[in-house]
Amino acid sequence: MSVAEAEHFELAIIGSGSGNTILTKQFAGKKVAILEQGTFGGTCINVGCIPTKMFVYAAEVARTVRHASKFGVDAHVDKIRWSDIVDRVFGRIDPISADAEDFRRSRTPGTTLFSGHAEFVGPRTIDTGTGRVITADQVVIAAGSRANVPAEVASSGVEFHTSDDIMRLPELPESLVIIGGGYIAAEFAGIFSALGVSISIVARGEKLLRHLDQDISEQFTTLAQAKWDVHLGRTLAAVHKTESGVSVELDDGSRVDGSALLVAVGRTPNGDRLNVAATGVELDNDGRVVVDEFQRTTADGIFALGDVSSPYLLKHVANHEARVVRDNLLRNAWSGSTDELVRTDHRFVPAAVFTDPQIADVGLTEEDARAAGHDVAVHVHTYADVAYGWAMEDEEGLCKIILERGTKRILGAHIIGAQASTLLQPIVQAMQFGLDARTMARGQYWIHPGLPEVVENALLGALRA
Numbered sequence: 001m002s003v004a005e006a007e008h009f010e011l012a013i014i015g016s017g018s019g020n021t022i023l024t025k026q027f028a029g030k031k032v033a034i035l036e037q038g039t040f041g042g043t044c045i046n047v048g049c050i051p052t053k054m055f056v057y058a059a060e061v062a063r064t065v066r067h068a069s070k071f072g073v074d075a076h077v078d079k080i081r082w083s084d085i086v087d088r089v090f091g092r093i094d095p096i097s098a099d100a101e102d103f104r105r106s107r108t109p110g111t112t113l114f115s116g117h118a119e120f121v122g123p124r125t126i127d128t129g130t131g132r133v134i135t136a137d138q139v140v141i142a143a144g145s146r147a148n149v150p151a152e153v154a155s156s157g158v159e160f161h162t163s164d165d166i167m168r169l170p171e172l173p174e175s176l177v178i179i180g181g182g183y184i185a186a187e188f189a190g191i192f193s194a195l196g197v198s199i200s201i202v203a204r205g206e207k208l209l210r211h212l213d214q215d216i217s218e219q220f221t222t223l224a225q226a227k228w229d230v231h232l233g234r235t236l237a238a239v240h241k242t243e244s245g246v247s248v249e250l251d252d253g254s255r256v257d258g259s260a261l262l263v264a265v266g267r268t269p270n271g272d273r274l275n276v277a278a279t280g281v282e283l284d285n286d287g288r289v290v291v292d293e294f295q296r297t298t299a300d301g302i303f304a305l306g307d308v309s310s311p312y313l314l315k316h317v318a319n320h321e322a323r324v325v326r327d328n329l330l331r332n333a334w335s336g337s338t339d340e341l342v343r344t345d346h347r348f349v350p351a352a353v354f355t356d357p358q359i360a361d362v363g364l365t366e367e368d369a370r371a372a373g374h375d376v377a378v379h380v381h382t383y384a385d386v387a388y389g390w391a392m393e394d395e396e397g398l399c400k401i402i403l404e405r406g407t408k409r410i411l412g413a414h415i416i417g418a419q420a421s422t423l424l425q426p427i428v429q430a431m432q433f434g435l436d437a438r439t440m441a442r443g444q445y446w447i448h449p450g451l452p453e454v455v456e457n458a459l460l461g462a463l464r465a
Ligand SMILES: Cc1cc2nc3c(=O)[nH]c(=O)nc-3n(C[C@H](O)[C@H](O)[C@H](O)COP(=O)(O)OP(=O)(O)OC[C@H]3O[C@@H](n4cnc5c(N)ncnc54)[C@H](O)[C@@H]3O)c2cc1C
Pocket: 014, 015, 016, 017, 018, 019, 035, 036, 037, 038, 039, 040, 041, 042, 043, 044, 045, 047, 048, 049, 050, 052, 053, 116, 117, 118, 119, 142, 143, 144, 145, 163, 184, 270, 273, 274, 305, 306, 307, 308, 312, 313, 314, 315, 316, 317, 318, 354
């Protein structure tokens, strides 16, 4: 079909992850195209946040049993039924994706789903990859990101996995070599080790999760080194196939062997595969679609959101940006005035790494706070120093609070330990709504002897520091 014969839509959305969530009832009756090249629903539901956390929970159950004896409860893991774990996760997720696709394909009047690789061929003109070309008044680029694979692995001919397929392995491997020291490496190391797999990690940094506050990164690295075979400050030289799986050759000539290989070295935004130049959308030096605070790209009528344009690569950020785009799609976003437009708020973006132990953070690291010139007051409180931590026999967890000394404003909070993401959320709330540390610590009751007392004590310690 030629561009001249293109079918016209009021709205076209490239990507059915967070992009699909835009279509609430305000869009009923509008003529909408959704373009999706892969599994409907995108990364989070199919291969990201949700399945990984379902595996994380199964891993935690196994870990609890393995550690039960220190509480005077003798128990052991009889067997890991890997295929049942996989079936539990995907038996729940796959139907959700299939139903969401069916809903858009056949139960949403006015919406057309194009299942193909979309590319721009002109201003707001898209080749849908299905033999049809469409035009649209407004376009949303919500095309996400993809896993990076180092050339040494890609060209090796050796079987390897990424987060896209590691959760569907036919069998649990005896050992797993993980290349990378970030989020995905940490989460899958936690999952597979709890299920009995020997873990080796190869990371080029001197610490794991090195983007985190130094105290947290150090604590995690120390704990990881005690239970996994961790190779820090090493790069990959080559990858070889062996009789039992794979051998990874490092830059110092040493080798790390395992039965399976997981590559977890970051993700690339998919804007480079959309021929965005044809529609006037700019990419930055990191390949992200350039957007302003209203999620508008450099081309009239085109918004972008989520991993394709955001440095955060987090689902709650993509969701927030999708809500901003939804609101701005319904306004006249290129009229010249921005008075009516909704702004994205990236001030206090929290994140959690669901590894062992869990990690969560919000705001500045101590290093960044000092580098920004703040006069900081810092306190680290351990789980072992609160009553619930005693109950848990916890020797790993800590909560670090960074305050601006004069105002008592919370600049950053960093937690490693059980339920870190749950413990962090009230601090996110305090930062978002301008609650200072003194009011947060002493202006409310803290349930005794709940685990959040570690946050209360970290706040009080920072106030005294
Ligand atoms: C293993 C893993 C675990 C994660 N865990 C968490 C977590 O616990 N918490 C968290 O906050 N975040 C997590 N994330 C990150 C989170 O999944 C992403 O930030 C989020 O899903 C991005 O949403 P999105 O809508 O931008 O992109 P996606 O959900 O990836 O959607 C983009 C869609 O666009 C499609 N597409 C791309 N290019 C084209 C094209 N040219 N034509 C047609 N379709 C196209 C893709 O197929 C995809 O379906 C995790 C990610 C991974 C990989």
